[in-house]
Amino acid sequence: MSRHPLRTWTLAGALVGALGLSCTPEEPFPNLDELELLQSLHTPTHAPPKDPTNKYGDNPAAAALGLKLFKDPGLSSCGNISCQSCHDGEGRTVDTPKATGCGDQLTGRNPPSVINSGYSTWFMWDGRADRLWNQALLPLLSPVEMASSPAILRARLDAAYKEDYRALFGKAPLDETDDNQLLANFGKVIAAYERTLNRTEAPFDQDVIRFLAAVDAGKAEDDPAYLGLKTFVRKGQCSACHKGPMLSDDQFHNIGVKDLSDNHRGVAAAATPMLDWPFNSAGPYSDAPSGTESARLQRLSNDLKEKAAELEGAYKTPTLRNIELTAPYMHTGELKTLEDVIELYNKGGEPAGNYAGHVSETIKKLDLSDEEKKALVKLLKSMTGAAK
Ligand code: HEC
Ligand code: HEC
Structure with a gap:
């Protein structure tokens, strides 16, 4: 007898829970x-998911070269800033709100960590890069970060990493006359290294x-x-x-x-330039077969129209x-x-x-x-x- 009220209560509670009501x-x-x-x-x-847009992504020789490039201030026009300058220490970032690039200039935003970056599919706080390898071109060329250029990159690669580069890409850096291809190759070896930074x-x-x-x-x-x-x-x-x-x-x-x-x-300001960028994952420097990478970019493009206020x-x-x-x-x-x-x-x-x-x-x-x-x-x- 005395059990009935309790049983009824329990049953009602279970129903509320199971139906996900209030x-x-x-x-x-x-x-x-x-x-x-x-x-x-x-x-x-598991390791970071494969990146079909970067055929060097899991290549150990590319990762080894990527590590050397990540630490090399000789790639910057000022000669004293490398990727590592702003992505260092245990957290692979800096402990100040902004970081300092060439000529003591401050970055506009806080550097995120590069640890576990192989698991993301959008990069930068505003998503202005859609793959890890194309992200690397932005700090290299940014006037406040490494302020570099394809000419500086080519000369430095040729002076210090000619054989490593040739082994991967089949020609010496000086013989790579397409600036965009040279930049894409740089990004792909950097990404191969970053994909090993998992914690x-x-x-x-x-x-x-x-x-x-x-x-x-x-x-x-x-x-x-x-x-x-x-x-x-x-x-x-x-x-x-x-x-x-x-x-x-x-x-x-x-x-x-x-x-x-x-x-x-x-992202409301960054998305359109990224969608028009020759280095994006659907562009000519991506290793993915043409058409296979456009769905994700198309979704963002639709969101820009349909959910503009949210972005x-x-x-x-x-x-x-x-x-x-x-x-x-x-x-x-x-x-x-x-x-x-x-x-x-x-x-x-x-x-x-x-x-x-x-x-x-x-x-x-x-x-x-x-x-x-x-x-x-x-x-x-x-x-x-x-x-x-
Ligand atoms: C002067 C400081 C500075 C240098 C040098 C620098 N970074 Fe960064 N990094 C930043 C800042 C700041 C951001 C965030 C920028 C933004 O979102 O607007 C960032 C973002 C990133 C991200 C995106 C992480 C994410 O989760 O979205 C990666 C990856 C990265 N940097 C790798 C690199 C590589 C590779 C290099 C060298 C080619 C490099 N960085 C050089 C400051 C720097
Ligand atoms: C609507 C989505 C959303 C919800 C809900 C949310 N976050 Fe976030 N979180 C974000 C975004 C987006 C950022 C980056 C925002 C920015 O920098 O403008 C962020 C940033 C952070 C950061 C800083 C990360 C860094 O690297 O700087 C922490 C920590 C965090 N969130 C924890 C939480 C916690 C704890 C809660 C619940 C109380 C929460 N978030 C709820 C989306 C969300």
Whole structure:
């Protein structure tokens, strides 16, 4: 007799959970959708996916030459700036908001890490490169970074790496008279090196696996990762964008980061030049058979027309792996700590008027408790893996 009320309650609760109905605070975490999402967060045990646009991408000789070029300041017109100048240290970035290039000029944005860059498909905060190899041409030629030119590149390759280059490309650098081909070859060996810079496993992965086992055993709430994961997935909605094994959807969103620079429109300004760029993945310097790489670019082109408002002031969702090593944060590098990042999300981004466009509809005031904020910071810190 006395059991009936309890049974009815349990059944109703189970139905609410199973049907994914209202998200009342009482609903047990995780519900079925949330469970599926949690299961997607496992570390990739595989190497970065093959890049069909770069036939040297997994070539060890190309990676070895790429490493030498990555560290060579002789490729810059000023003679003292290499890729490594701004992508150094454990986090493979700098610890200041901006980095310094040729002639002490400051970059417009914060350098992201190059660790795990082989797992992305868009590059730069605003997506103005669509492959790792074509990204490398931008800092080489940028007047504030390496300020180089095809002529400087050709002379340096010929002086210092002639035989390495010839072994890969079948001719000496001086005999490569097509500037664009020379640049593409440079990018492809750099990318082959960057594709080896992987650091994917972290304590976070073990926590998720253990938590999923606790869910199975009906003991989710007893697990030490419970509050952090619940806040990340449910109240904070972080996993709406930071999802999958790399904790990124590889898409562009406006989350309300203060930016009043001339260059603050993000992907809305960068996409059209990229779509017209001869070095993009559908262009003549791509190794993919013609036509096979155009679908992704076509989608972005459609989004530019159909979702223009959403792309205004939108930036790429960065991976959160190794996030503790890459402060300061955001494309502006304005936020010094992970605590500052949580405060920005907690207030639903900066007020409109501080950046181009409007915040994504997922970004709302969160009203996180101190305990929830601390649990989120702890979770973010657990996403940093051991050095290999
Ligand atoms: C003077 C500093 C500087 C130098 C030199 C430099 N970078 Fe960067 N790097 C940056 C900045 C700043 C960004 C972000 C730019 C943006 O998004 O507008 C960046 C972005 C990147 C990215 C994109 C990462 C991502 O997740 O989107 C990669 C990859 C990269 N750089 C590799 C290189 C390579 C390869 C070289 C040498 C050919 C190089 N960098 C030289 C500062 C630098
Ligand atoms: C609507 C998609 C979206 C949601 C939701 C979201 N993020 Fe982000 N996140 C982004 C984007 C986009 C950026 C880069 C924004 C920029 O620089 O303008 C970012 C940047 C970050 C950074 C800084 C990364 C770096 O390398 O500088 C951290 C840390 C972060 N998010 C954590 C979180 C946490 C924690 C939550 C939940 C409270 C969350 N994010 C929710 C899209 C999202």
